[in-house]
Amino acid sequence: MIRKTIAIALVLAANLSEGFSQQWKPAGDKILTTWGENLDPVNPHPEYPRPQLIRSNNWQNLNGLWQYAITPREQEGIPNVWEGNILVPFAIESALSGVGKEVGKDKALWYHNEIDLDRNVNKNNVILHFGAVDWQCDLYINGQRVGRHEGGFDPFSFDVTSFLKKGKKQDIALRVWDPTSEGPQPRGKQINNPHGIWYTPVTGIWQTVWIESVPKTYIVSTKQTPAVDDKALHFEAQVEGALQGDQIVVEAYDGTTKIAEGSTPTGSVLKLAVPQATLWSPDNPKLYDLQIKVLRKGKVIDRATSYFAMRKITMKPDEKGIQRMYLNDKFVFHYGPLDQGWWPDGLHTAPSDEALKFDIIKTKEMGFNMIRKHIKVEPANWYRYCDSIGILVWQDMPSGDLGGNTWDMQPGKISGGLHDKARSAESEAIYRKEWKAIMDVLHNYPSIVVWVPFNEAWGQFKTKEITEWTMQYDPSRIVNSASGGNFAYTGHMLDIHNYPDAAMPDPQIFGKDYILTLGEFGGLGLPIDGHSWQQKDNWGYQSFKNKEELKKRYEELINNLAKLIPLGLSGGVYTQTTDVEVETNGLMTYDRKVIKISESDLKNIHQKLYDAKIGK
Incomplete structure (x- = not known):
C-alpha cells in the first residue's frame, strides 16, 4: 500500500511538472545559460533566502508561476483580467520570466497569486518577504492594501497577519511602477534604450518571494x-x-x-x-x-x-609612508574582476543558486582574491558564498539620476576639480534611504571590506558629505568615495579608471593621505561565435581575434600592474567577469559556456601580484 501511494504521488508530481512546463517557456531568442536551459518552472530558486538569520521550520517559498497584467499607470484598483503567467522571481523583461515584455514609466506591472498557506506558516504573526522588487511597489492581501515600498535593491517585508482571512487560501496582488532611466531612483546599468555599456531594464520582482510565521515577539x-x-x-x-x-x-x-x-x-x-x-x-x-x-x-x-567571522580591514602607512590596505594587520593586494552580475536569460537574476555560486567559484579558481560588485546588490546567498569561499568584496552603491555632472579625472594625476550634481530633494532622499538600507542588510557579511558610494560621476552629489556619513555609519570598513572620480579628497581611497593599460595615482602627491587603487582597467574584448548577445557590433576596449592573442595581451597588463605595487598601488579591478549584452570584454562569455583564458593560466599569471613586495 505504501509503495502504491508513493507511486501515485510521483505520477501526480510528474503531471504537475509537465503542466507547469506547458504553461512556461523562455521568451525571445537570446542565448541561454545551461542553468536556464534546464530550469524547472515548478521550483525556481527554492533555497532558504536569508542566510544571516535562519528560521528554517516555519517558512514557505512563493516563487513560481504568478499571473501578470500591464495597465496604464493611472489605472486604479487590482485588474480583473490577467494577461498570462510570469515566472517569479525573474523580471518581466527577461527570457526566464516567460514573458519578455518591457513596461516603461507610463505603465504599471501587476502580479497576482492565490496561495495555499502551509499549516505551519498560518499561525502567530505572518510576515511576507520580498528579496527585491524594482522599483516602487504596493502590496494587496485579499483585496486590501497593506503598504508601499520604494527601492530596487534592498529586501523588505510586511506583517500581513491582520489581512489574512480564515482558511488556507490567500490572495496576493502586487503593483509595480518602474521608470528605469526616466526616474531619479538607483538603477545601476539599466536603461530604457539599451546600448553600449547600458543594459535591458529590470522591472518588478527579481529575487525570492517568501512567507514565514514568527512569534509575537x-x-x-x-x-x-x-x-x-x-x-x-x-x-x-x-x-x-x-x-x-x-x-x-x-x-x-x-x-x-x-x-x-x-x-x-x-x-x-x-x-x-x-x-x-x-x-x-x-x-x-x-x-x-x-x-x-x-x-x-x-x-x-x-x-x-x-x-x-573575525577579520579587520584597516588603512595604515607602509615603511615608505604610503597608505595601504591591511587585512588582519597584513598587507594583501586586492585584485579582482568588475562583476556586474548580469545574466542573458535572467538579467539581474541568476537562473539558479548553482549559477549564482558558479561565478564566485570560477573567480576564485582564476586566482582572484576580490570582486568589485559593480553598481548592483546581489541576493543574500551570493555574499554567503563569498564569505565561505573566501573572496573580498568591494560593494558599490547602484547609480541613479545620471546626467548633469562633469567627469573630472585624468589617468595618473588628479586635476582637483569637483563638479557634483545638484539633485532634487526627492532624488537625494531616495539615494540616502536606499544606501542606508543596503549597508544595513549587508553589514554582517565579513567578505565585504570596501563601500563604494559613487562611480564615475554617475549621479554623484555631495560627495564629501555622503562619504563622511558612510565612514561614520560603518567605521569597520574602508570607504572608496568615488571610483574613477570626481575626487573630493575624502574617504580612505583614491581610485582611478584607465583603459586598457594599468596606471595609478601619483604616490608622491597622494600616497601619504590615500590608499591608491586602479578601480577599472583592461576590458580586453573577444567575441565568441554562438555565445554572444548579438551576432555583430559587439565591442571591447581593445579587441582580439583569438584566445592566444587575448592571453598574451592580458599577461602584459598584469606584468605592468605588478610593477606598480611596490610604488604604492594597493588594489586593481579588471573589467570584467563575463561579457554583458553587447560588451564582449569578459573572461567568460555571457552564457558562462566559454572561459576565454583557462583558470589555471589566470591563476599562474596572477600570482606575481600577491608576491610583490612593498615598503622597502
Whole structure:
C-alpha cells in the first residue's frame, strides 16, 4: 500500500511538472545559460533566502508561476483580467520570466497569486518577504492594501497577519511602477534604450518571494561587527514586541563546539568574547556559527541561527609612508574582476543558486582574491558564498539620476576639480534611504571590506558629505568615495579608471593621505561565435581575434600592474567577469559556456601580484 501511494504521488508530481512546463517557456531568442536551459518552472530558486538569520521550520517559498497584467499607470484598483503567467522571481523583461515584455514609466506591472498557506506558516504573526522588487511597489492581501515600498535593491517585508482571512487560501496582488532611466531612483546599468555599456531594464520582482510565521515577539535583524583587537564580536538585535526584562542569549560555535556565550537585555549591545578565534581571510575563510534566542522569564520565545567571522580591514602607512590596505594587520593586494552580475536569460537574476555560486567559484579558481560588485546588490546567498569561499568584496552603491555632472579625472594625476550634481530633494532622499538600507542588510557579511558610494560621476552629489556619513555609519570598513572620480579628497581611497593599460595615482602627491587603487582597467574584448548577445557590433576596449592573442595581451597588463605595487598601488579591478549584452570584454562569455583564458593560466599569471613586495 505504501509503495502504491508513493507511486501515485510521483505520477501526480510528474503531471504537475509537465503542466507547469506547458504553461512556461523562455521568451525571445537570446542565448541561454545551461542553468536556464534546464530550469524547472515548478521550483525556481527554492533555497532558504536569508542566510544571516535562519528560521528554517516555519517558512514557505512563493516563487513560481504568478499571473501578470500591464495597465496604464493611472489605472486604479487590482485588474480583473490577467494577461498570462510570469515566472517569479525573474523580471518581466527577461527570457526566464516567460514573458519578455518591457513596461516603461507610463505603465504599471501587476502580479497576482492565490496561495495555499502551509499549516505551519498560518499561525502567530505572518510576515511576507520580498528579496527585491524594482522599483516602487504596493502590496494587496485579499483585496486590501497593506503598504508601499520604494527601492530596487534592498529586501523588505510586511506583517500581513491582520489581512489574512480564515482558511488556507490567500490572495496576493502586487503593483509595480518602474521608470528605469526616466526616474531619479538607483538603477545601476539599466536603461530604457539599451546600448553600449547600458543594459535591458529590470522591472518588478527579481529575487525570492517568501512567507514565514514568527512569534509575537521575534528577532527582526541582527548586527554583528567583529572587533579583532578586542578579541570580541559586538552583537545587536532588533526585536519586535520585546517586553521589559526580555533577554537576548547568544552562543558561538566552531562546528559543534561552543566557544562563547553571552546575554544582554533586548535593545542593548553585547560584547561577546572570542579569545582564540581564527581570523578570516581569502586563504582561510573561517566562519563561526551563532545561535540566538529571546528569553522571557527563562522561556525561549524566539530563536534563530546565523554566522560570523573575525577579520579587520584597516588603512595604515607602509615603511615608505604610503597608505595601504591591511587585512588582519597584513598587507594583501586586492585584485579582482568588475562583476556586474548580469545574466542573458535572467538579467539581474541568476537562473539558479548553482549559477549564482558558479561565478564566485570560477573567480576564485582564476586566482582572484576580490570582486568589485559593480553598481548592483546581489541576493543574500551570493555574499554567503563569498564569505565561505573566501573572496573580498568591494560593494558599490547602484547609480541613479545620471546626467548633469562633469567627469573630472585624468589617468595618473588628479586635476582637483569637483563638479557634483545638484539633485532634487526627492532624488537625494531616495539615494540616502536606499544606501542606508543596503549597508544595513549587508553589514554582517565579513567578505565585504570596501563601500563604494559613487562611480564615475554617475549621479554623484555631495560627495564629501555622503562619504563622511558612510565612514561614520560603518567605521569597520574602508570607504572608496568615488571610483574613477570626481575626487573630493575624502574617504580612505583614491581610485582611478584607465583603459586598457594599468596606471595609478601619483604616490608622491597622494600616497601619504590615500590608499591608491586602479578601480577599472583592461576590458580586453573577444567575441565568441554562438555565445554572444548579438551576432555583430559587439565591442571591447581593445579587441582580439583569438584566445592566444587575448592571453598574451592580458599577461602584459598584469606584468605592468605588478610593477606598480611596490610604488604604492594597493588594489586593481579588471573589467570584467563575463561579457554583458553587447560588451564582449569578459573572461567568460555571457552564457558562462566559454572561459576565454583557462583558470589555471589566470591563476599562474596572477600570482606575481600577491608576491610583490612593498615598503622597502
